[in-house]
Amino acid sequence: MPRFGRIALAGRPNAGKSSLLNAILGTHLSLVSPKAQATRLPVSGILSDADSQIVFIDLPGLLEPAYLLQTRMRQLALGGLRTADVVLFLHPAPEAPAPPLAQLIPDAPPFTADVITVYTKGDLVTAGRRQELEATGAVTSVTSQRSIDALVVRLRAGLRPGEFQFPADDLATQPMKFFVTEYLREAAFDALEDELPYAFIAEVDEYREERKPVYIRATLYVERESQKGIVIGHRGATLRKIGTHARVRLEALLGEQVYLETWVKVLPGWRRSAAALARFGFPVTADEGD
Ligand SMILES: Nc1nc2c(ncn2[C@@H]2O[C@H](COP(=O)(O)OP(=O)(O)O)[C@@H](O)[C@H]2O)c(=O)[nH]1
Ligand SMILES: [Mg+2]
Structure with a gap:
C-alpha cells in the first residue's frame, strides 16, 4: 500500500522554511531571501519515491499583520496548518529553545496535525549545542545533506497509508506562471532595498510555451512613481538584473531557454486593496467586510 502525507513548514519569518523546502527537494523551487516575509503565498513541493509521496507546503511566516496583504498571508499560513497531516515548526537553532507553536498562533482554529519542532541553521551553533537540541527536536542545516536526509x-x-495525489515525477503543484512571479519577487528582494521589495509584485501577462525560447511577458508593479524609477535603475540596469535573476531560475526549473520581457507599472496602494490582492491570488475570506 502506498503512503501519502501533507507536511507544512511553519514558523516565524526568516526561520529558513523556504530554504529547507528547497534542500529537501534538491531544487530551488521556493524563493529565499535574507529579508523577512519574502514568502507570501504557500509553495508546494512534491517528494516521491517508489512507495511514498509527501507534499511539503512552505507557508508564509507567522507574524502580526500590519496591513491587508499581511493579514492575507497570516490567513494562508493558518489555513495551511489546518490541511496538513504533520506540521514542521521551524525555529533557528541559535535562538533555541523554540516557544510553543501555540504561542505564535493564539488565533488559530484548532488543528489536528502532529507538530515536530525542527531547529534550522544548525551550522550556526556548535556540535555540542546541536547534540543538546537533537534531544528535543530535529536539527537541520541546508549545508548538511545528512541532516536533511535524516529528517x-x-x-x-x-x-499513513494513502494513494499518491500527484504524478510521481511532478515536482510542484502550482503552474509555471506562479514561479515566474515568485522568481521575479526573489530578484526584487535581492536587488532592492528597504521597503521597496515589499511594495513590489509581479503578474504574468503572456506565457507562450510553444515558442522557442519560451516567451514570457510580465508586469512588475510598485506602489509609487518614485519606486518605478528605482526598479528600472540607471539605463535599465536594475530591471535587467531582476529579469536575468528570474530567467536563470526559470530556465533551471523548466530545463529550457526562456525569453523574459518585463515592464514596470505603478499600482497605488495595492498591498491594502482587497480587489488588487484578489487579482494577485490572495483570496478574500468569507468573514471579512471589505
Ligand atoms: N547559515 C544558514 N542560513 C540559512 C539556513 N537556512 C536558511 N538560511 C538563511 O536564512 C535566511 C532566510 O531563509 P528563508 O528560507 O527565506 O526563510 P523563511 O522566511 O523561513 O522562508 C536566508 O538568508 C537563508 O539563506 C541554514 O541552514 N544555515
Ligand atoms: Mg520563505
Whole structure:
C-alpha cells in the first residue's frame, strides 16, 4: 500500500522554511531571501519515491499583520496548518529553545496535525549545542545533506497509508506562471532595498510555451512613481538584473531557454486593496467586510 502525507513548514519569518523546502527537494523551487516575509503565498513541493509521496507546503511566516496583504498571508499560513497531516515548526537553532507553536498562533482554529519542532541553521551553533537540541527536536542545516536526509527518513516513516495525489515525477503543484512571479519577487528582494521589495509584485501577462525560447511577458508593479524609477535603475540596469535573476531560475526549473520581457507599472496602494490582492491570488475570506 502506498503512503501519502501533507507536511507544512511553519514558523516565524526568516526561520529558513523556504530554504529547507528547497534542500529537501534538491531544487530551488521556493524563493529565499535574507529579508523577512519574502514568502507570501504557500509553495508546494512534491517528494516521491517508489512507495511514498509527501507534499511539503512552505507557508508564509507567522507574524502580526500590519496591513491587508499581511493579514492575507497570516490567513494562508493558518489555513495551511489546518490541511496538513504533520506540521514542521521551524525555529533557528541559535535562538533555541523554540516557544510553543501555540504561542505564535493564539488565533488559530484548532488543528489536528502532529507538530515536530525542527531547529534550522544548525551550522550556526556548535556540535555540542546541536547534540543538546537533537534531544528535543530535529536539527537541520541546508549545508548538511545528512541532516536533511535524516529528517526525510523520519518523515517518510511517519506517513499513513494513502494513494499518491500527484504524478510521481511532478515536482510542484502550482503552474509555471506562479514561479515566474515568485522568481521575479526573489530578484526584487535581492536587488532592492528597504521597503521597496515589499511594495513590489509581479503578474504574468503572456506565457507562450510553444515558442522557442519560451516567451514570457510580465508586469512588475510598485506602489509609487518614485519606486518605478528605482526598479528600472540607471539605463535599465536594475530591471535587467531582476529579469536575468528570474530567467536563470526559470530556465533551471523548466530545463529550457526562456525569453523574459518585463515592464514596470505603478499600482497605488495595492498591498491594502482587497480587489488588487484578489487579482494577485490572495483570496478574500468569507468573514471579512471589505
Ligand atoms: N547559515 C544558514 N542560513 C540559512 C539556513 N537556512 C536558511 N538560511 C538563511 O536564512 C535566511 C532566510 O531563509 P528563508 O528560507 O527565506 O526563510 P523563511 O522566511 O523561513 O522562508 C536566508 O538568508 C537563508 O539563506 C541554514 O541552514 N544555515
Ligand atoms: Mg520563505
